Amino acid sequence: MPTVTLPSYRIESADWHSHGRALRALRETVFIQELGGEEAREWDHADSKAHHLLAWASESVEAVGTARWLPSGQIERLAVMPEWRGRGIGSALLASAVRELRDSRRITPFVFALENTQAFFAHLGFDPEDAPFEKHGQMLAHMALRRPDALIDADLRSRRLGETTGRLFLTHSEHLALAARQLAAQAHRQIDLLSADLQPAVYDQQEFVEALRYLAIELRGRLPVRILVIDPEPSLRRGHRLIELTRVLSSDIQIRLVPKDWAEHSDQFLLCDQAGLFLTRYQDPRRTLVDFNSGAETRRLRRLFEQIWEQGEVHPGLRRLFL
Known part of the structure; x- marks a missing residue:
C-alpha cells in the first residue's frame, strides 16, 4: 500500500430532517453525557435551519463526529466521539465547514470557543476578536478565521478523490x-x-x-x-x-x-x-x-x-x- 495515510472516515453534508437521529446521538454523548451540558440548551431552533456535517467511519454506518454552521458564519457543535479522537476528525470537520461556508457566502467564519478549546482553534487559524466573556457560567472567546492557510493541511488530508x-x-x-x-x-x-x-x-x-x-x-x-x-x-x-x-x-x-x-x-x-x-x-x-x-x-x-x-x-x- 502507499505510505500516505488516508482518512479512516468520510465527511458528508447532512440536514436535521434526514440525519437528526445520528446528529442527536452524537451530541447527546459528547455535550450532555460527557461534558454535562444541559439538555434544554443543547436543542434549539437553529438545528432545523443550520447546515450540518457528519463524519462517518469508513465503510460503515457509524457516525463518529459532527459540526454545524449557520448563515451568520458561526461554526459550532463540533464534536467527535471519544474513541475516535486524535485522528484529525475535528480539524477535518472544521475545514469542511469553512469550505462549505465560503462556497455558500462571502463571510468570515467564526466560533465561540471554550477556554480549553482555544488552542485548537488558534492552531487552525482562528484569532481572538474581543476579550473573553461569560455565558451560562462558562468563559467564551469570540475567534474568527484570520489565517486560513493554517487550515490547508487539515483540508487536504480530509479530501477524497472523486468526491470532495x-x-x-x-x-x-x-x-x-x-x-x-x-x-x-x-x-x-x-x-x-x-x-x-x-x-x-x-x-x-x-x-x-x-x-x-x-x-x-x-x-x-x-x-x-x-x-x-x-x-x-x-x-x-x-x-x-x-x-x-x-x-x-x-x-x-x-x-x-x-x-x-x-x-x-x-x-x-x-x-x-x-x-x-x-x-x-x-x-x-x-x-x-x-x-x-x-x-x-x-x-x-x-x-x-x-x-x-x-x-x-x-x-x-x-x-x-x-x-
Missing part, C-alpha cells in the same frame, strides 16, 4: 507536496504528469513516489503512470526518485520529452483518475489549482496530454534507462 468538491489555490511548497501525494495515493486507474523539470520539492518526495510505485505494480502491464517532462537534465543530474523508479519499472512507468512546439507555453499538471487535478498555468506560475473532483477539466487536460504523449520522444539521457 471545492477548489484550492496553493502557493507554498509543503502544501503542494501534500496535495500531490494525497491525490496520487487515492488514484486507482491512471496518473499522468506533465512537468517542466519534475519539481523536486513536489515530486521528488518518498511518499509521492511510493504512491506511483504502488499503482504501477497493481496495474502492471497497463502503463498506468505516464510522465511528460520539458527539461529532464536537472533530474538526471540529481538522481530524481521518479527517474530511478522509471528505471526499475520501465514497462509500467514511462517518461517522454515534451516536443519543442508544446514546451514553450505549456501548463504543468498532475491528473489522477478521472477527477483529480493539480494545475499550474503558464500565465500564473506562482500558484497551483488543486481540485479532487474536477471531472470536466481533468478530461480536457487528459485529451491534451494524449496529444503531446503521441508526439513525445525519449530523451537520450532517459533512453539509457531502458537499455
